[in-house]
Amino acid sequence: MSLAIRSTRARTRRSREDVVMRLLPRPLMVSIVVFLLLVVLIPILYIFMASINSDVSIVRGDFWPRDISFTNYVDIWSTVQLGKGLINSVLVAGSVAIVSAFLAVAMAYVLVRYQFFGRLTILRALLALQSIPGTLILLPVFVLFSSISTIIGVQIIGTRGALFVTYLTFALPFSTWVMVTYLRGLPRELEEAARIDGASSWTILTRIIVPLSWPGIVVSGIFAFLLGWNDVLFASVITNPSTRTVAVSLQIFGATAEGGAVPIYGQMMAASLVCAVPVVVLYLVFQRYLVGGLTAGGVK
Template sequence: MTSTLATRPGASAVAVDRPGSRQQSQVTRLLPNWLIVVVIGVLALFVLAPVVYIVLASLNSDISVARGDFWPAVFTPDNYANIWTNVGLANGLMNSIIVAGATAIVSAALSIGTAYVLVRYQFFGRLTIMRALLALQSVPGTLLVLPVFVLFSSSATYLGLQVIGTRWGLFITYLTFALPFSTWVMVTYLRGLPKELEEAARIDGATSFGILTKIILPLSWPGIIVSGIFAFLLGWNDVLFASVMTNPTSQTAAVALQIFATSTEGGAIPYYGQMMASALVCAAPVVFLYLFFQKYLVGGLTAGGVK
């Protein structure tokens, strides 16, 4: 079908829009270009305005920030130098990186094997296990703080194992909550992988473990990255469990910031500038993590959306 229709010589040509043409897309577009630019600009302003204020406040003096000055009279990096002694951020960052990093690695490694079994094998109780993993996501963490604390504190009495105040005790706590979510992420991702690849490998004599390590694992990196990053964020941002499961030597960066903010809240001049600098330093690893694995995040989060 052509875009013009000529009936006879001298007749006027009638334009017919093809489906999917530019004219049709312009007609069916919900918003005009200028309005889309305005909406995006307003949303970007709401997102970037607090970030800009935090950056400016971190380069300002505590007195000026407490006075409400937005733009610093003198840009000074003293806040970034003082937080390492006043906040004790170095020890907290080291503990957060160790605990959250170990949680992300172990959770991602265990979730891919668990998800592969749940997706590719049929056995009694399979649906029950998957429903139980989903049900665990609906339990609020505040309801589990006291049971987890009592359980871990009792281990020192009955088993002779000191769990409270240790990094590995906090790691086990985070792994308990991160593993169900990571498993569900990998279940969704593995359902989108074609079974023909595994069947071809079995014809060639590959074992189940060989298929998992040589075929499934290389194809599942986007899902693994997504599950690992979410597990990392769980340990990095948590304050509730870290505040009751740690001591001054094993406390995380989030707990260090909470203690610093609470201790200086009643002072004559709150250390607002140092709080902003500490917040930026603690947020920097997560931002760099997202930027580095951005292409994997897009593929992993959209897996299973289109069949």
């Protein structure tokens, strides 16, 4: 059986490659791929070369460093205070990714599998929330947190919890729509078979839907993580120096570094590469969930 499945997948892969080859000749396809790789890799190569170069050489316009030195990667931990920013970003963005992904599964399961009054209204509202620019609700969010702090007597602004709630507000609608689209493609026969065996809705959700939805969960979680990781607007207003995220730390460092006689471009480039490592590792770890589905062959 496994040999037949592998042969079927191989034939499908070859048929897809044949379709691509019919659409694009091989020389043209190779040229496009090489061009796209150069567009992506040349800036990354320049950033790396600048990170191991001296600031004077960078200002002079030298691409290749004359004296290779990795001191910039050592200095950023004291100059930028990168460690604290990385910890805050990982905690906030990681928690937002996990919570929004799994909440989105439950919400999407209810919206896809059950019919009730207001279902379409909820779906349209989730879609409408994606069109609201974040700059429009920055001040309302700040005033809301300030009012709640005054009422309950607990400081909210400047905490990771406030940043978590803010990012979750933006991430959850998008993650829910991703999971709605994914769950619509799951076969209902699996759930019907489980209900015949006496499984409850919670059992179906935890034992069938969640295991089969890992690709969608990973996609929604990664986008939610990137939302919290790359944000500067809300993090610069809601956080304080102790809860500042790495994106805000880089922005402040870049603004202050420009004021010197010779900007410390080397440390800026090194800090940028270090901050990009967690995202790259995240994609490398979960890439098999991003490119494949787990329901192939589940229903014959």
